[in-house]
Amino acid sequence: MKYQSKKKALILLADGTIFYGKAVGNNEGSAFGEVCFNTGMTGYQEIFTDPSYFGQIMVTTNAHIGNYGVKEGEEESDTVKIAGLVCKNFSYVPSRKGMTDSLEEFLDRNGLFAISDVDTRALVSYIRDHGAMNAVISTETDKIDELKKKLAEYPKMEGLELASRVSTKEPYFVGEPDATYKIAALDLGIKKNILRNLAKRDCYIKVFPFDSSFEEMKAFEPDGYFLSNGPGDPEPLSNAIEVAKKIMEEDQPLFGICLGHQIVALAQGISTFKMYNGHRGINHPVINHLTGKGEITSQNHGFAIDRKETEANSDIEITHTHLNDQTVMGIRHKSKNCFSVQYHPEAGPGPNDATYLFDQFIENIKQRKLETV
Template sequence: MNPQDKNAVLVLADGTVFYGKSCGAEGTATGEIAFNTGMTGYQEIFTDPSYFGQMVVMASSHIGNYGVHEDEVESDSIKIKGLIVRKFAYRPSRYGNKIRPLQDYLVENNVVGIRDIDTRALVSHIREFGAQNAIISTETENVDALKKQATEIPSMKGMELASKVSTKEKYTVGEGGEYKVALLDFGVKQNIIRCLQERGCQVTVFPYDTSAEEILSGGFDGVQLSNGPGDPEPLTAVVENIKQLVEANIPIFGICLGHQLLAISQGLSTEKMHNGHRGINHPIKNLETGKGEITSQNHGFVVRMEDAEKHPNIKVTHVHLNDGTLAGFRLNDKNAFSVQYHPEASPGPYDSRYLFDSFIENMKVNKKQLA
């Protein structure tokens, strides 16, 4: 049988079943199912460590049409557990000697996929009934067994995943930058590091559980708290480290999981969302300037807005215009701010890259005050 003709099945934990054809590697994969509404940037999405442990439904109809390129990655490998698409292109239509088929890339990374699925119906189902665990399998003979297996997959709620994707050893990117930044890696996208480098930063990337003492003794001008996968609440030791960094009043900038961890360090709580925000077209309002931003997002947990609004030392700075969820805040009495989206984009618009400039300005002012 031609591998492209192999049957595959998608089974959701609530018993819903979708039949299609296999793409990527053969076998069985499990994880939480989530959808992304982005129309482009699939390679960056697949290599984003924030998706570790998840099966991604691409709302865009055609995936693989422009292949993959070695420079369009956000980490060292594909991080998604499984892929669900409507139309899958086995041959890329983009020219260039570094362009390869997405199929080869998925097989090399052992990512199981399913194509020819009615992704509009699937996305509508997830929107109505919420994110849940699922199975993709090319072993379709016993769907009842797969249904049972789907109900036994561990929940993303309470799951600590930052340790699975964080660097094991610290490393430095760039030499002789005007600003020295310590980046705590909870699953960092490489474009965050690039955005800091472009602004004159030398970036030292640390393992997720590096102590505050080690950071503060390194002579850094600021701390970047990266994005990452999983539930923030189990990271209690990390939260304590961040709390100490905040008290030291070193400039801090948190992104996504880093934003959530900063919030928890200040006594705020988080909650799992019904279906999360994932895409490159999410509208945000900056409450300090009144301006709107179109943003790139990828998160299934959010900081409780009511906690932030009643906190005496927190100012809500950004809000998601679709559902009113908290999208950003800063501390009134400390040098720290964060957002629940991706200002580095990749993929996505550049509307929010000014946040890196704000971080640079905070470090600049702080250096002058310490001089």
């Protein structure tokens, strides 16, 4: 791909601000979504296929994207989930032992529109100052007014239910059927590495569609329940909230990650809010109040739970806090077998500081089994 042949492109923000760049490859057209940025230096394949990013235009702060290609087995879902990609330098000639494709070919195969040669430092700085907003990336640089009109009509992330767009349509199984533990997982946009972490801890997982009832999940006779990550606003997910309530009413082992964490909070009467700018990266510092230890974590969320309401809830204890802005990163129920975290302990991509949380879930299941013998 020669630089001279790149087609002119732009990113237009909802407030009318425009940044110019070039189309990646031979792509033409437009893509709409909420613009956000990720500060990770590596892991773009996992990020682009993470269902939690559904409906978002991803700006990568790392200056070079694509230089190590892609590798089969490192994706977090079966398809690319971001709405579009914006980067500074796109590498058309990747080099990596074991890679199975270039990023350009990977994006073309998945039908993802991307633009490069954008001043991403200026763009990210602008987003940080003005907050998350909808945007469009396009090669139709001569149709600004038409793009503005379409962008004004594009739905905002707040109040948007997206779990149904990424959840499985039919239940499926992961792991060995003769495993020691059975887990019923509600798929709100589950990542493959979460399932891998559970399976390697001797779990047999049945993954249920987002709108499954508690009774359907209970019929599997699981030893524990899991509420997954996922995209969009948590408050419209009334069924998932009801499922969480019933699991806690029966005091069954329950673990929630990210969107699942927000569902646990909503089931306890704690509200959520849209963040001015979400947390997206693999370098977020978190303090564990139970151990006093710090953790470097992988995060991806644009919503959070209300801290004051959490502190006022006598049934809930805050277990983890983000050290940059003091948002709630983890909670546990004081009298029920339930805990959740706002970040991603499965580290796909990211550090492994928090993988112990899967072990904690298994220990909770073991304790529950001993109590019911």
